[in-house]
Amino acid sequence: MITIRNISFAIEGKPLFEGASASIPPRTTVGVVGRNGCGKTTLFKLIRGELALDGGDIDIPRQARIGGVAQEAPASEHTLLETVLAADTERADLLARAETATDGTEIAEIQTRLVDIDAHSAEARAASILQGLGFDTEAQNRACSEFSGGWRMRVALAAVLFSAPDLLLLDEPTNYLDLEGTIWLETFLARYPHTCLVISHDRGLLNRAVKGILHLSDGTLTYYKGGYDAFDAMRQARLEQQVAAKRKQDAQRAHIQSFVDRFRAKASKARQAQSRLKMLEKMKPLAALTENAVAGFTFRTPEELPPPLIAVNGGAVGYDGPPVLSKLDFRLDQDDRIALLGANGQGKSTLSKLIADRLDLMDGDETRSKKLRIGYFAQHQLDELHEDETPIQHIARHFPDETPAKHRARLGAAGFGAAVAEVEARRLSGGQRARLLLMLATLDAPHLLILDEPTNHLDIESREALIHALNDYGGAVILVSHDAHLVEMVADRFWLVHEGRVTPYEGDMADYKRFLLSQRGAPGPAEEKPKARAKAEKPAPKPSAPPRRSPANLRADAEKCEARVTALQGMLAKIDARLNEVSLADHISPAELEKLGIKRAEIVDGLHRAEEMWMAALEQMEATG
Numbered sequence: 001m002i003t004i005r006n007i008s009f010a011i012e013g014k015p016l017f018e019g020a021s022a023s024i025p026p027r028t029t030v031g032v033v034g035r036n037g038c039g040k041t042t043l044f045k046l047i048r049g050e051l052a053l054d055g056g057d058i059d060i061p062r063q064a065r066i067g068g069v070a071q072e073a074p075a076s077e078h079t080l081l082e083t084v085l086a087a088d089t090e091r092a093d094l095l096a097r098a099e100t101a102t103d104g105t106e107i108a109e110i111q112t113r114l115v116d117i118d119a120h121s122a123e124a125r126a127a128s129i130l131q132g133l134g135f136d137t138e139a140q141n142r143a144c145s146e147f148s149g150g151w152r153m154r155v156a157l158a159a160v161l162f163s164a165p166d167l168l169l170l171d172e173p174t175n176y177l178d179l180e181g182t183i184w185l186e187t188f189l190a191r192y193p194h195t196c197l198v199i200s201h202d203r204g205l206l207n208r209a210v211k212g213i214l215h216l217s218d219g220t221l222t223y224y225k226g227g228y229d230a231f232d233a234m235r236q237a238r239l240e241q242q243v244a245a246k247r248k249q250d251a252q253r254a255h256i257q258s259f260v261d262r263f264r265a266k267a268s269k270a271r272q273a274q275s276r277l278k279m280l281e282k283m284k285p286l287a288a289l290t291e292n293a294v295a296g297f298t299f300r301t302p303e304e305l306p307p308p309l310i311a312v313n314g315g316a317v318g319y320d321g322p323p324v325l326s327k328l329d330f331r332l333d334q335d336d337r338i339a340l341l342g343a344n345g346q347g348k349s350t351l352s353k354l355i356a357d358r359l360d361l362m363d364g365d366e367t368r369s370k371k372l373r374i375g376y377f378a379q380h381q382l383d384e385l386h387e388d389e390t391p392i393q394h395i396a397r398h399f400p401d402e403t404p405a406k407h408r409a410r411l412g413a414a415g416f417g418a419a420v421a422e423v424e425a426r427r428l429s430g431g432q433r434a435r436l437l438l439m440l441a442t443l444d445a446p447h448l449l450i451l452d453e454p455t456n457h458l459d460i461e462s463r464e465a466l467i468h469a470l471n472d473y474g475g476a477v478i479l480v481s482h483d484a485h486l487v488e489m490v491a492d493r494f495w496l497v498h499e500g501r502v503t504p505y506e507g508d509m510a511d512y513k514r515f516l517l518s519q520r521g522a523p524g525p526a527e528e529k530p531k532a533r534a535k536a537e538k539p540a541p542k543p544s545a546p547p548r549r550s551p552a553n554l555r556a557d558a559e560k561c562e563a564r565v566t567a568l569q570g571m572l573a574k575i576d577a578r579l580n581e582v583s584l585a586d587h588i589s590p591a592e593l594e595k596l597g598i599k600r601a602e603i604v605d606g607l608h609r610a611e612e613m614w615m616a617a618l619e620q621m622e623a624t625g
Contacts, residue, residue, distance in 0.1 A: 007056035018219035029196040031206040034216030067165030073155035075145040084126040087159035132184035168196040178344045182482040188523040204484040234597035295415025296465045300445035301474030307333040315364030317354045324350045336476040339491035375446035379453045387426040414439040430457030450478040561614035568607040575600045
């Protein structure tokens with residue numbers, strides 16, 4: 001167990017933690033959440049001892065191995081597999097000793113310890129982790145120096161996962177992963193056998209991979225059991241409860257003050273007035289436990305254009321040399337919401353650049369609407385901002401004829417207050433720079449918006465605001481993101497970019513996750529011992545196509561699904577009503593509040609699945625006429 005007791009820490013006089021305490025259960029994966037700048041990364045540095053506490057203490061079991069990804073793997077001539085294997089320093093030391101040991105007793109001790117730590121399956125485990133993070137067998141045997149910094153960050157992540165420390169600290173690990181790597185990591189962390197703290201703004205990971213949430217807010221720490229949705233429901237209930245309690249106390253204080261003001265001067269009531277004044281002085285005012293809402297995103301709706309916006313037939317696209325993608329046949333209409341699936345390096349960015357008219361076709365035919373406007377956001381564009389210019393100067397570049405007041409109004413609508421509007425781009429946070437680029441990409445109300453990893457620097461609240469804005473937006477969307485929650489909430493169609501082709505993917509995200517884990521191998525517990533080799537099993541027969549069902553059966557299925565949706569909606573309404581009652585109560589046990597939050601999250605999840613089944617049943621009915 002990790003115990004944090006009454007810690008205090010300040011940076012340049014600004015307190016980040018003031019009397020914060022929390023206990024982390026052993027062998028639990030915990031999500032660390034909080035607004036940008038609240039101190040999550042600083043907490044990791046305090047745990048590692050890189051910073052000294054101003055007060056309090058952090059109790060970690062003695063001899064516990066702490067691991068994390070501090071920087072990318074070095075650009076050495078060692079292969080990726082060798083680099084990952086070297087992360088297990090005990091194994092490397094034992095193997096080195098085994099080569100030089102001559103004493104029989106020492107040799108026996110070394111071999112026994114190698115068996116204890118499962119050293120003989122190390123290469124297979126390391127290769128499995130690298131495979132899950134996107135490195136095939138050929139790549140695993142290439143030197144680290146052949147890979148870019150982003151890929152070497154993956155190697156560093158693979159190394160720390162392989163070393164399986166007693167306390168694993170991961171700070172936004174999905175920022176340098178694609179969707180496929182993120183899905184694999186979710187499964188790995190859900191099965192991690194030791195304690196793991198992961199800072200993440202990925203709602204899907206925080207719901208599927210963790211068993212608890214550590215929330216940082218206003219210099220304090222609060223631990224919640226369950227995933228992010230359960231935490232969010234409990235936090236909202238507590239906020240409402242605190243607001244109700246403060247409202248009640250304010251009314252009570254006003255009543256007492258009114259009595260004091262009326263009767264203080266009367267001799268017959270002076271003693272009573274004095275008594276109530278003392279009561280008022282002893283009544284400690286309750287703080288309003290509220291959080292500042294994040295600024296939303298606003299994307300102007302463009303005018304309608306006749307379909308298609310873009311059509312490509314027999315296309316091929318690439319750079320110098322053979323095409324990256326070929327035999328391209330697709331069209332885009334203004335109501336399309338398409339997510340691009342596929343591992344890094346398969347050509348998703350190349351396809352995005354073709355659609356954005358930043359690459360020309362090498363072969364084939366293309367038609368585009370003459371009035372088509374395209375907004376394009378890519379992570380590498382964060383470096384394209386003018387570092388010495390402020391947000392208001394960036395806006396003035398696009399609208400030189402507008403007044404400064406109009407420029408400020410545009411920035412204010414995008415969440416940039418008066419102070420931030422005058423800050424040079426190089427001093428803006430990653431989230432602020434991403435917001436500025438999103439605003440610049442959508443200033444002229446584009447008919448098509450291409451978003452390539454738009455969420456890397458956005459916190460959860462900002463990601464939710466982006467989802468709402470995209471769903472309200474009246475143009476087409478092409479989305480590339482490692483955030484499965486964003487993909488599920490925005491996209492209604494999927495294109496798979498794989499082995500030089502772009503094809504429609506007919507399944508949903510759950511189907512794609514199953515497909516991906518079957519390709520890369522579902523990760524097992526880091527310390528799982530090798531089991532006796534099982535007898536070779538015959539491959540499962542390929543399932544035959546299901547028989548056609550009658551219209552009456554399909555209609556019955558749809559009615560059952562509709563009834564299930566209605567029932568779950570009723571259950572959700574009862575839970576919400578109970579939470580509203582709870583917010584008005586003077587007292588409620590944390591256990592009851594926790595159960596309500598977890599139950600609500602389960603009902604919401606079930607409702608989403610039931611709605612999907614209902615829609616699928618209706619589509620089958622339509623298909624059969």
